[in-house]
Amino acid sequence: MKKGNLISSTLRLALVLAVICGLVYPVVVTGIGQAFFPYQANGDLAHLGNATIGSYLIGQSTNNSHYLFNVRNDSASGVDPDITVSSALAQARVIHNSTNISIAYLDSLIHNNTRYSMFFFGTAYVDSLSLNIQIINHFHNSIAVYGKIYDRVNHH
Amino acid sequence: MIGAGYLLITALIWATIIAFSWGLAKYLKKVYENEKTFLDKILNPLENFIYRILGIDRSKRMGWKEYFLSLFVFSVFSAAISFVVLAFQGMLPLNPMKFPGMSWSLALNTAMSISSNTNLQHYNGGSSLSYLGQMVGIQFLQFTSASSGIVVAVAIFRGFAGKRDNNRNLGNFYTDMVRTMTRVLLPLTLILSLILIGLGVPQSLSGYSLVRTISGSFELIKVGPVSSLVSIMQLGTNGGGYYGANSANPFQNPSPITNYIELGAMMLIPTSMPFLFGQMLHKKGEGRTILIASYGLYAIDLAIALIPLTTLGPGMETRFGGFSTVLYTVTTTAFTTGSVNTALAAMHPLVILAAFLGMMIQATPGGIGVGAMYMLMYVIITVFIVGLMAGRTPEYLGAKITANDVKLAIIAFLAHPIIILVPTAIAYATGAVHTIGLGKGPVGFTQILYEYTSAAANNGSDFLGSTGNTVFFNVSTGIVMWAGRFIPIFIMLAIAGRMSGKKRSTEVALRTDNLIFPAILIVSILILAVLTFFPFLVVGPILMHLEGIRNAL
Numbered sequence: 153m154k155k156g157n158l159i160s161s162t163l164r165l166a167l168v169l170a171v172i173c174g175l176v177y178p179v180v181v182t183g184i185g186q187a188f189f190p191y192q193a194n195g196d197l198a199h200l201g202n203a204t205i206g207s208y209l210i211g212q213s214t215n216n217s218h219y220l221f222n223v224r225n226d227s228a229s230g231v232d233p234d235i236t237v238s239s240a241l242a243q244a245r246v247i248h249n250s251t252n253i254s255i256a257y258l259d260s261l262i263h264n265n266t267r268y269s270m271f272f273f274g275t276a277y278v279d280s281l282s283l284n285i286q287i288i289n290h291f292h293n294s295i296a297v298y299g300k301i302y303d304r305v306n307h308h
Numbered sequence: 309m310i311g312a313g314y315l316l317i318t319a320l321i322w323a324t325i326i327a328f329s330w331g332l333a334k335y336l337k338k339v340y341e342n343e344k345t346f347l348d349k350i351l352n353p354l355e356n357f358i359y360r361i362l363g364i365d366r367s368k369r370m371g372w373k374e375y376f377l378s379l380f381v382f383s384v385f386s387a388a389i390s391f392v393v394l395a396f397q398g399m400l401p402l403n404p405m406k407f408p409g410m411s412w413s414l415a416l417n418t419a420m421s422i423s424s425n426t427n428l429q430h431y432n433g434g435s436s437l438s439y440l441g442q443m444v445g446i447q448f449l450q451f452t453s454a455s456s457g458i459v460v461a462v463a464i465f466r467g468f469a470g471k472r473d474n475n476r477n478l479g480n481f482y483t484d485m486v487r488t489m490t491r492v493l494l495p496l497t498l499i500l501s502l503i504l505i506g507l508g509v510p511q512s513l514s515g516y517s518l519v520r521t522i523s524g525s526f527e528l529i530k531v532g533p534v535s536s537l538v539s540i541m542q543l544g545t546n547g548g549g550y551y552g553a554n555s556a557n558p559f560q561n562p563s564p565i566t567n568y569i570e571l572g573a574m575m576l577i578p579t580s581m582p583f584l585f586g587q588m589l590h591k592k593g594e595g596r597t598i599l600i601a602s603y604g605l606y607a608i609d610l611a612i613a614l615i616p617l618t619t620l621g622p623g624m625e626t627r628f629g630g631f632s633t634v635l636y637t638v639t640t641t642a643f644t645t646g647s648v649n650t651a652l653a654a655m656h657p658l659v660i661l662a663a664f665l666g667m668m669i670q671a672t673p674g675g676i677g678v679g680a681m682y683m684l685m686y687v688i689i690t691v692f693i694v695g696l697m698a699g700r701t702p703e704y705l706g707a708k709i710t711a712n713d714v715k716l717a718i719i720a721f722l723a724h725p726i727i728i729l730v731p732t733a734i735a736y737a738t739g740a741v742h743t744i745g746l747g748k749g750p751v752g753f754t755q756i757l758y759e760y761t762s763a764a765a766n767n768g769s770d771f772l773g774s775t776g777n778t779v780f781f782n783v784s785t786g787i788v789m790w791a792g793r794f795i796p797i798f799i800m801l802a803i804a805g806r807m808s809g810k811k812r813s814t815e816v817a818l819r820t821d822n823l824i825f826p827a828i829l830i831v832s833i834l835i836l837a838v839l840t841f842f843p844f845l846v847v848g849p850i851l852m853h854l855e856g857i858r859n860a861l
Contacts, residue, residue, distance in 0.1 A: 161362045162378055165482060166385035166452075168361055169489065174448030177494060178536040181501045185511035185535065188502070195510045195531040195559065204519045207529055209508060209558040212521045220522070226622035228556035228651040234626035269564050269620075269629030273313050277626045284522055 427548030454544025457677030467804025593821025623654020646768025
């Protein structure tokens with residue numbers, strides 16, 4: 153094979169594949185993904201009222217408040233939304249003391265949202281953002297602090 | 309009870325992947341031996357159209373030199389396309405976040421890194437790459453480096469299989485590349501992308517949005533073409549993530565289920581290579597030998613990493629827990645993928661030691677295509693050693709292994725420690741290590757040794773991340789990554805070219821298709837790796853481990 157042919161053919165192959173793999177493929181996947189799984193494809197967005205307040209997959213700091221569950225801040229991603237069940241149970245006591253929300257309600261919330269790192273065993277954990285949103289939705293009319301948070305988000 | 313559960317999960321993953329890989333290998337054989345498949349009706353016209361654009365003679369078969377040269381020149385061009393996109397993304401479309409272009413040394417490092425299947429990342433993609441940068445700068449090269457690995461393995465298998473006309477039977481680089489894309493990688497990544505989107509991985513081109521969180525602060529929702537990238541980065545054993553935190557980031561790896569799917573994805577194609585080897589040779593036992601040896605080494609790796617009984621701690625993700633984190637770390641280095649779902653600095657020194665072993669051996673089972681290539685290199689060295697002990701001329705697959713074959717295999721083997729240890733020494737001698745704030749102790753040494761080991765093994769996991777973004781580390785690791793990629797490929801293609809022309813005898817002096825040979829192979833690989841790297845492991849992770857024991861007393 154002549155050198156000229158090799159250079160022109162390999163260059164063309166690189167350009168063709170850049171278009172197919174770099175443009176056509178991700179755009180096609182985006183089209184199908186948006187059509188069939190719009191919620192997941194756009195990042196599992198979480199809402200309070202009409203406002204988008206984040207993604208269920210991305211943990212949110214609550215500034216060490218005693219009214220809501222706090223995320224851990226030493227994870228690998230830095231945005232891990234999940235906390236262990238033992239940490240959640242301990243935090244539930246703090247939340248109970250600050251807000252008078254019953255321990256029974258908080259414990260059952262944790263219990264109902266528990267998942268495991270190995271499907272049915274391993275680390276038991278809960279999504280802190282999901283718990284917080286459920287608490288806010290449950291109490292936003294009855295407890296001042298959640299009303300305030302709810303209002304702030306709604307007015308934004 | 310729990311220990312048994314962990315082993316059961318591991319066994320289930322292995323059995324599932326081996327079963328899928330066996331099926332995939334049967335399909336791959338059809339693809340590379342031009343047999344009819346159900347996709348022909350759709351794909352033949354598309355492929356013929358591409359061949360016309362390339363202006364190639366598709367019936368032409370190449371010798372090893374032409375095959376290598378085509379691959380190398382193609383890699384230069386594709387890396388150049390990526391370099392231009394990364395360096396000038398600020399002026400290019402699909403940049404809703406208005407990110408500026410990369411510096412020349414970072415763009416060079418990134419293009420060399422992704423094109424060599426390494427995916428060492430001195431940048432944080434989520435906060436510095438435009439959508440075009442992620443798609444054409446990164447995803448495109450993840451496809452081409454993955455398919456390069458597969459076609460190299462296939463060309464080498466053809467050479468080892470022999471027969472056909474002299475020295476020109478390694479196949480046609482262009483048709484191999486095109487068919488790998490259209491018939492293997494694109495269909496698999498399409499399916500995997502859609503599964504991952506369904507399980508929560510974003511796929512969007514609509515830009516980042518700013519939201520107000522429940523506590524009133526602001527947060528950027530960094531969605532993009534994530535799923536299409538994650539699927540090729542795992543299936544292609546690339547490992548370069550969309551985000552800085554890689555597979556620890558919940559958008560890239562949202563749940564335990566996606567974690568296991570992404571884990572299995574990186575194992576799939578490398579595990580199918582030994583089966584393909586056996587099928588292309590029409591000697592299934594020879595493929596089994598490669599498979600047993602590589603999974604045997606993988607098991608040893610995993611056993612070392614599981615000694616400390618890691619539980620969930622800082623630097624890990626809650627949803628994965630301790631065991632899955634260790635399993636992922638060992639697997640990502642054993643298959644030289646390099647995506648990580650943890651902060652490596654948080655891992656026990658013995659886990660890091662296991663990670664080093666995977667990257668130093670590179671065949672446990674190793675990266676896509678090249679893992680099987682390295683195993684064949686070890687086979688040649690091993691039949692030579694066994695031949696010496698038995699006082700016979702070494703043979704493999706009925707062909708005589710001559711002194712020149714062994715010399716070539718040894719050069720390919722020695723290239724690895726040289727391109728790891730020489731740059732590590734230079735990094736210390738020039739003071740480059742201290743400019744990024746790393747000290748002289750075992751922790752700093754481990755991080756620098758890991759950087760070059762990961763670069764040379766085309767793995768890509770690292771401790772440094774964006775702290776490695778200095779001209780010295782960008783350029784030096786760039787050179788190491790390309791040397792680690794193309795020197796062994798050049799030599800092993802040369803050996804395959806030599807093997808293809810050799811006469812085959814039917815008498816077998818040393819059987820390599822039984823259960824004893826893989827055991828010998830494993831021992832000889834471990835001895836070679838230990839003899840080469842042990843002193844450096846001692847002053848790195850082993851010293852860290854011993855200091856840990858002393859401090860605990």
